[in-house]
Amino acid sequence: MATVIVVTSGKGGVGKTTTSASFATGLAQRGYRTVVIDFDVGLRNLDLIMGCERRVVYDFVNVINSEANLNQALIRDKRVDNLYILPASQTRDKEALTKEGVEKILNELKQSFDYVVCDSPAGIERGALMALYFADEALVVTNPEVSSVRDSDRILGILASRSRRAEQGDPPVKEHLVLARYAPDRAHRGDMLTVEDVLEILGIPLLGVIPESPAVLQSSNAGVPVILEDGSDAGAAYGDLVERFLGKDLPHRFTMSQKKGFLKRLFGGS
Amino acid sequence: MGLFDYFRSPPSKSAALAKERLQIIVAHERGSRRSSPDYLPALKKELLEVVRKYVPIDQSQVKVHLDREGGCEILELNITLPDEEQRLGPQR
Numbered sequence: 001m002a003t004v005i006v007v008t009s010g011k012g013g014v015g016k017t018t019t020s021a022s023f024a025t026g027l028a029q030r031g032y033r034t035v036v037i038d039f040d041v042g043l044r045n046l047d048l049i050m051g052c053e054r055r056v057v058y059d060f061v062n063v064i065n066s067e068a069n070l071n072q073a074l075i076r077d078k079r080v081d082n083l084y085i086l087p088a089s090q091t092r093d094k095e096a097l098t099k100e101g102v103e104k105i106l107n108e109l110k111q112s113f114d115y116v117v118c119d120s121p122a123g124i125e126r127g128a129l130m131a132l133y134f135a136d137e138a139l140v141v142t143n144p145e146v147s148s149v150r151d152s153d154r155i156l157g158i159l160a161s162r163s164r165r166a167e168q169g170d171p172p173v174k175e176h177l178v179l180a181r182y183a184p185d186r187a188h189r190g191d192m193l194t195v196e197d198v199l200e201i202l203g204i205p206l207l208g209v210i211p212e213s214p215a216v217l218q219s220s221n222a223g224v225p226v227i228l229e230d231g232s233d234a235g236a237a238y239g240d241l242v243e244r245f246l247g248k249d250l251p252h253r254f255t256m257s258q259k260k261g262f263l264k265r266l267f268g269g270s
Numbered sequence: 271m272g273l274f275d276y277f278r279s280p281p282s283k284s285a286a287l288a289k290e291r292l293q294i295i296v297a298h299e300r301g302s303r304r305s306s307p308d309y310l311p312a313l314k315k316e317l318l319e320v321v322r323k324y325v326p327i328d329q330s331q332v333k334v335h336l337d338r339e340g341g342c343e344i345l346e347l348n349i350t351l352p353d354e355e356q357r358l359g360p361q362r
């Protein structure tokens with residue numbers, strides 16, 4: 001039976017879609033049948049990040065409304081086997097996502113996939129609640145910055161009280177912290193919250209630290225999930241994150257300041 | 271602290287301030303989140319028992335949810351009854 005994973009944050013623009021795209025791609029690369037769903041009704045970004053925007057014919061809401069079936073709406077990724085995208089609708093009608101409709105589609109997807117990744121919209125309104133309601137596990141994406149950490153804490157409260165697991169008294173949604181846009185140098189200087197600070201405040205296990213990286217913008221320009229960019233720091237960090245999710249015990253990279261000290265700069269060496 | 275750290279600007283206290291403010295606000299918000307729902311599971315269980323005296327329902331059909339808006343708390347109860355046939359079936 002498939003595992004449903006929501007990628008959520010509360011605050012907008014912290015890296016949920018970037019994370020959803022790379023996480024789903026990484027799972028599929030490792031042989032798991034994976035589908036990633038864009039819950040951001042009205043905005044629709046995931047297809048752009050995945051580079052399949054011109055292949056969108058039907059969307060999530062069409063399937064809920066039985067205007068298309070799942071096979072018509074699912075887009076098969078051209079680069080990675082086992083990877084499918086279910087795009088969001090551009091409709092303005094936020095009521096289009098009903099709990100019953102979402103449940104029906106998720107149940108159908110769970111028949112044929114190992115992992116269902118739900119890219120949540122920002123906020124704590126309907127769309128975000130729908131994206132997390134059916135989750136078994138959650139990737140809580142946080143930036144090392146006060147409003148993002150606070151919003152993540154609120155999302156953790158919602159996962160613990162308003163998810164289906166909470167409502168039915170099932171074991172709680174398994175929580176993972178993804179600390180994104182981390183700048184080790186700035187944290188080291190005391191200008192930015194450190195990994196340890198954020199962990200201490202949120203108190204959930206750390207799945208990965210994604211460095212602030214120009215590769216993320218470059219890959220989104222090209223419509224390629226950054227995990228596929230060989231040699232990029234953010235891509236490697238997402239690769240490690242996927243391995244950890246699948247149970248490997250890997251040390252966290254990209255958390256140390258890379259700046260060379262004064263001496264090293266003077267005398268070279270690496 | 272190494273000798274060459276003297277050449278750098280002193281470490282900023284900016285992140286320390288952020289952490290302190292976050293710890294306070296998060297503790298406060300968690301407090302108000304937690305201060306009531308502990309009786310909700312018991313309430314739900316008893317509700318289930320009462321309703322079951324009249325209609326056979328299962329646990330997933332009772333939803334209890336507590337919301338706060340401003341200073342006001344709203345207790346939301348949602349009980350889904352089974353279809354007519356299922357309800358009458360076993361009792362006839």
Ligand SMILES: Nc1ncnc2c1ncn2[C@@H]1O[C@H](COP(=O)(O)OP(=O)(O)OP(=O)(O)O)[C@@H](O)[C@H]1O
Pocket residue numbers: 009011012013014015016017018019040045120121122180181182210211212213214216217220234
């Ligand atoms: N590790 C990173 N390094 C640099 N830029 C990043 C990183 N992660 C995300 N970004 C940039 O931040 C912006 C927002 O990213 P993204 O769309 O993934 O966030 P989101 O949480 O999905 O936003 P929304 O809440 O609007 O859905 C994008 O411009 C993206 O390129």
Ligand SMILES: [Mg+2]
Pocket residue numbers: 016017018040045119120121
């Ligand atoms: Mg997004």
